[in-house]
Amino acid sequence: MSIPHITTQTNLATDFVPSLLAERPVISARHVNFAFGEGDLQKQILFDVNLEVGSGEIVLLTGPSGSGKTTLLTLIGALRKVRDGELDVLSRPLHHATLEDLVNVRREIGFIFQQHNLLPFMTARQNVQLMFHLHPEVSTHEAAKRTVDLLTSVGLGERLDYYPARLSGGQKQRVAIARALAASPRLILADEPTAALDSQSGRDVVNLLQELARNQKCPILMVTHDPRILDVADRIVNMEDGRVHSVEG
Amino acid sequence: MPSSFFVAWCQLSHSRVKLTVAAAGVVVAVMLMLVQLGIRQGAMDNSVAVARRVTADLVVVSPRTKTIFASAQFPRRLLYRLGSHPDVTVISEMYMGQGRLRNPWNKLEFPVSLYGLDPGSAMMNLPGIEKYESQLNDIDRVLYDGLSRKNYGPIRQYLETHETLDVEVNFRKVRIVDSIEVGISINTDGNLFTSSANFLRLFPDRNPGAVDLGLIRLKPDADLVAVKKVLQPYLGKEAKVITRQELIDAETVFIRENAPIDFIFGMGAAIGFFIGFVVVYQILYTEVTNHLPQYATLKAMGFSDRYLLFVVLNQSIILAMLGYFPGFVLALGLYRIATKAIQMQFSMTVERAVFVFLLTVIMCGFSAMIAIRKVRTADPADVF
Structure with a gap:
């Protein structure tokens, strides 16, 4: 997380773009359709969605509400089963996955929600450290150290043992980000992480995401309506009526 | 963790x-x-406290009832037959009945359980009763259970400072010679122990030839079950010989089924x-x-x-x-x-x-x- 490190990143972006593209994409959706309900009541949400997100990319997903952004995000996050079409996430075909496979994929993804959804009965530190339960290969000592590092890096080093009720909205969202990053995810999915925040905390959160994600070379797919944060994107995917409408960048 | x-x-x-x-x-x-x-x-x-107090090896009961509290009597003469078995050393009978003991202080009567037995070989766990053998064999002498309820008055305290206490039981004047600690049960508020003869004086209507329980002591090395098998035919159909444990089990089953x-x-x-x-x-x-x-x-x-x-x-x-x-x-x-x-x-x-x-x-x-x-x-x- 040092300055020279970021410099090499810039070089990577310019010099090695061909080789990056040659890598397998982290997310690859091909002809994905999705519908809620059965029979006559069936309502199709996604129509023939194609999307690729490569390593290290920040992709924003925008569009009016009801356009299917969140549904697409839940499919990619292995929270719903893919029924029609093909979807590979982290090189795993989710269209063939069992529930157990889905749970395993989830463990490699960092989720950030509109609501922070921290456990109110555990402190910031405990909330973050809980994530390491999913990664028993990390020793307890190491987990404790990384928890403190993460919370410090999101600016909460002074509030490790605060319960969520005593943190502001922005601080809670930052704990949630630290939690999402705790177990070194290989993909970050965020659903309007700034919606519940004022403009300054929203900007802080996005900057933080951008910085931490770049350092860990981990792609971000973010659903957002917030025009103030569009500048962080490598690409902006616009959705409308369940279809990918346009791609910018 | x-x-x-x-x-x-x-x-x-x-x-x-x-x-x-x-x-x-x-x-x-x-x-x-x-x-x-x-x-x-x-x-x-x-x-089942009374049944548990039995220390006899074998017990003779009437086959007509299930519990010793509502026992049907059986002929005492049957017990005399058992003495012919070489392993039997002591046979003794026991009478049981519900009487009324009048509280000498407030003159009110309360039901009390009465036991008539041989104080010398009671074959019941009544701690200290042997000491009173000669006294209880005198006319109208009884022993009081110190753990009886307070209905009957402070008899136990009285006996600590006095030799004896005269009370009225079933309209008859008897003398309490002392108290021993036995314990009451759900069926009874108090106990009085006396000899068979005194018991029959308190229940003049009872037929002396009809006893409630027969208690048998065997030689120490005798085989309970074998002796029991041999003894049963002596009694015919009018009485039943069972072991102490069978008596306790039967009482437990009876309470379970009836209370x-x-x-x-x-x-x-x-x-x-x-x-x-x-x-x-x-x-x-x-x-x-x-x-x-x-x-x-x-x-x-x-x-x-x-x-x-x-x-x-x-x-x-x-x-x-x-x-x-x-x-x-x-x-x-x-x-x-x-x-x-x-x-x-x-x-x-x-x-x-x-x-x-x-x-x-x-x-x-x-x-x-x-x-x-x-x-x-x-x-x-x-x-x-």
């Missing part, structure tokens, strides 16, 4: 009030179960179980419901259903532990109070402690099982 246990503890202990209420519910449940089952056992034990002890106290214990179940279920259910979005979030991040089930299950086990031990101590206190108040012995047994502990764990676990169904409905896709 497993992490699901840690999460469970954090969740439960976050609100001290909620934790206290939940634990108090379990405490009440544990206490109720222990006390009800304790009283049940106490009442049972007391009911509502099991039902009344079993019901009390069941209510305790139900109270605990409802309280724990309510607490766990609201905990789960209030935190459903957080649970769904954990699922979205890769925690399995199993993990969350363990979080809820661990909460129920913590509640079981927090409730059991205070409940246990309270129950011990109540046993002590009840023993004094009812003058019946209530005591904690390891079996009951373990049994109620298991019931408590089952009660809490069962509540958790039902509350857990809600966890499954936490859909990670709803978090977005």
Whole structure:
């Protein structure tokens, strides 16, 4: 997380773009359709969605509400089963996955929600450290150290043992980000992480995401309506009526 | 410490009030179960107390009744036949009846159990009765059970400072020579012991040839079962010879089948179980419901259903532990109070402690099982 490190990143972006593209994409959706309900009541949400997100990319997903952004995000996050079409996430075909496979994929993804959804009965530190339960290969000592590092890096080093009720909205969202990053995810999915925040905390959160994600070379797919944060994107995917409408960048 | 246990503890202990209420519910449940089952056992034990006091090797009873408290008599002459068996050393008869003892202070009559036996070879565990053999063989002399209820007046205290006390039993003046400590039961408020002859004087209508119980002492090396088999034909169909243990078992079965002890106290214990179940279920259910979005979030991040089930299950086990031990101590206190108040012995047994502990764990676990169904409905896709 040092300055020279970021410099090499810039070089990577310019010099090695061909080789990056040659890598397998982290997310690859091909002809994905999705519908809620059965029979006559069936309502199709996604129509023939194609999307690729490569390593290290920040992709924003925008569009009016009801356009299917969140549904697409839940499919990619292995929270719903893919029924029609093909979807590979982290090189795993989710269209063939069992529930157990889905749970395993989830463990490699960092989720950030509109609501922070921290456990109110555990402190910031405990909330973050809980994530390491999913990664028993990390020793307890190491987990404790990384928890403190993460919370410090999101600016909460002074509030490790605060319960969520005593943190502001922005601080809670930052704990949630630290939690999402705790177990070194290989993909970050965020659903309007700034919606519940004022403009300054929203900007802080996005900057933080951008910085931490770049350092860990981990792609971000973010659903957002917030025009103030569009500048962080490598690409902006616009959705409308369940279809990918346009791609910018 | 497993992490699901840690999460469970954090969740439960976050609100001290909620934790206290939940634990108090379990405490009440544990206490109720222990006390009800304790009283049940106490009442049972007391009911068979007379049978347990028998120290004879074999006992002769009438085949017509199931319990010695409502015994049908059998002919005394049958007992004389048994003496011909080489292993039989002592035979003695016992008469039992309900009389009325008049409280010498307030002149009121209260029912009392009377036992007529041979004070020299009572073959009953009546501590110290041998000392009074010669006195009890005198006319109208009785021995008082010092543990009788207070209905009869302060007889025991009186005897500490006086030699004897004259009282009225069944309209006849008798002299209490002393008191010994035996113990009363659910069937009786007080006991008087005397010789067979004195017993028959108190019950002039009783046929002296009809006895309630025959007590047989065998040679120390005799084979109980074998002798019993040989003796039975001596008695024909009019009397039955059984071992001491068979007598106790028969009494226990009789109480079980005829007294509502099991039902009344079993019901009390069941209510305790139900109270605990409802309280724990309510607490766990609201905990789960209030935190459903957080649970769904954990699922979205890769925690399995199993993990969350363990979080809820661990909460129920913590509640079981927090409730059991205070409940246990309270129950011990109540046993002590009840023993004094009812003058019946209530005591904690390891079996009951373990049994109620298991019931408590089952009660809490069962509540958790039902509350857990809600966890499954936490859909990670709803978090977005």
